[in-house]
Amino acid sequence: MGRAKRRLISRRDFLKAAGLGAAAAGLGPAIVLPGRSYAQAKELKILVWSHFVPRFDKEWFDTFTKNWGKANGVNVTVDHIGLAEIPSRTAAEISAGQGHDLIEWIAPPSQFEPSVLDLGDVVKEAERRFGKQHPLCRRSSYNPNTKKFYSFCPGWTIDPGCYRKSLWEKAGKGTGPVTWEDLVTYGGKIKREQGIQLGIGLSQELDSNMAGRALLWSYDSGIQDENENVALNNPKTVEAVRYMARLYKEAMVPEVFAWTAVSNNQALIAGRASYILNSISAYRSAQKEVPEIAKDIYFTPALKGPRGSGWVSEHVIYNYLVPKYSKNADTAKKFLLALVENYDQAMYASELYNSPAFFDAPIPSGNRGYAPVKGAKKLRDLHNAWFENDPFAIPGEAKGKLSVLKDAEKWSTVVGHPGPASPAVGEVFATFIIPNMYAGGARGTKAEEAVAQAEKQVKAIYAKWREKGLVGGKR
Structure with missing residues (x-):
């Protein structure tokens, strides 16, 4: 218990550090983008999703933006909405030609490419200051056909498997699932003998979209090829659909057809699922609400398919777009660079839900709002240290539970895998074609059909989209 307390920092100190970090970002060396001037912009309207880790918004992001605005003479307004509302809200504002200057998505907003600014200058400046952007993030914000950055990606979220160790131990697989077939074999056994279902959605929501793609890629298939x-x-896709029908029959219940992103x-958290494919947000909630469940939650990397492939999509990919109607684009770009500069605080405030796009970014000096990590100079160092020794672990938890996430980049990929996240990929994602395909198979439609x-x-x-010249390929 004492060790856990020493690693944590008080809310007051964290808020103080967030303010100092924001001020430092505003008062440090000027960020100059070619041909741009920041003298005129005095306002910045930002639309973001309501973060799954509530303290991120309440204790850090809102404070960070307020202090950054104060230091830079900008009146910043931040609006938070549910993630399901983001697509329709974005479309409405673009259609109206007015609204927010920065809109945050948690999936590639590639379908809006014709209506947003190219943020290649921000990427170039960010890489000059903070090192190379991670390929996962670059591929989720760049269209190689038009050579346009339709958004700017400062970070992402890992999507591991989360399983209840005690349930899997009773079923004879205490280390948790390794393959997709393990979900049928052991997940099915848990449902039959312990009455606990397995939790993979088959509905029109984010997690069903992500899980469906992970299964598809692990079965060596995909929506598109690399071209x-x-x-x-x-x-192989037919094989994956047949597998999902078996998994549903053996280990799941009908409610998965109507699940939302939080289901x-x-x-x-309620003790009604033996395994889910999700970020660590459920685990963090359990730590606060049901500690005994949290202590029983462990993690797995991407599950392997029948031929040994194992992939998952990034759970969340933070993408900020700037609509062409914005009159404050230069200020928006300056803010994005300040966000990257202070992403160590974003990682900590999100309780490690957020991972950085710029792993080589240096850790700013001074009070950062968290206990200093010995020897840490870059965000990569914090990433490794915190996942090895979780600063948010609760008393009585096993040590190193998150260490499996340190190399998540090796088994994480983009929603367009093995190709880019194009506008077509974005629309396929937004219209839930893949989870609908699996749901049809699970409900009795022939897999081939x-x-x-x-x-x-x-x-x-x-x-x-090919007619518009925004997607490659010939078929």
Whole structure:
């Protein structure tokens, strides 16, 4: 208990450090983008999602933006909305030609490329100051066909498997699942013998989208190939759909067809799920609400498919877009660079939910709002140290539970894998074609038919975007 207390820092000290960090970002060396001037902009309106870790918004981001605005003579307004509202709100503001100057997405907003500014100058300046942007983040914000950065990505979230160790021990697999087939074998056994379901959604929401893609890639298939040709309708996709039908029958219940983005979190925290594919947010909530459940939650990397492949999508990929209507674009760009400069605080305030896009960014000097990490000079050092020795662990928890996440970059990829996150990929994601395909198979539609229907929809979307010159490939 004493060790846990020493690692944590008081709320007051953290808020104080957030203010100092923001001020330092505003008063440090000027950030100059070619051909730009910041003298005129006095206002900045930011729209962001309501973070899954509440303290991130309440105790850090809102304070950070307020202090940054004060230091830079900018009146900053921040509005938080639910993640499900972001697509429609973005579309409405772009259609109206007015609204927020910065809009945060948690998936690639590539379908809005024609209506947003190219943020390549921000990426260039960020890489000059903070080192190379991680390829995962670059591929989630850049269109190689148009050579345009339709958004700027400062960070991302890891998507591990989360399992209840005690349930899996009773089933004979205490180290948790390693393969997708383990979910059928042991997850099914847990449901039959212990009455606890497995929690993978088959509905029109974020986590169902992510899980469906992870399964597809681990079965060596995908929506497109590396050259952006539609490649969904093939025997390996049919195999994946048949697998999901088996998994549903053996280990899940009908409620997964109506799940929202928080349903699997809620099921795990309530003790009603043996495994979910999600970020660590459910675990963090359990630490506060049901500590005994939290102590029983452990983590796995990407599950392997029948031929040994194992991939998951990034759970969240933070993408800020600047609509063309914005009159404060230069100020928005300056803010984004300040955000990267202070991303150590974002990592800590999110309780390690946020991982950086710029791992080589230096840790600013001074009081950062958390206990100093010996020898840490870059964000990579903090990433490794904190996942090895979780500063938010509660008394009685096993040490090193998050260490499996240190090398998550090796088994995480982008939603367009193995190709880029193009506007077509964005629309396929936003219209939930993949979870609908799996749901159809689980409800009795022949796998071949479910896949054929899905590919027909995907091809129509790709054809539309190819006509606009925004997607590569020929089929």
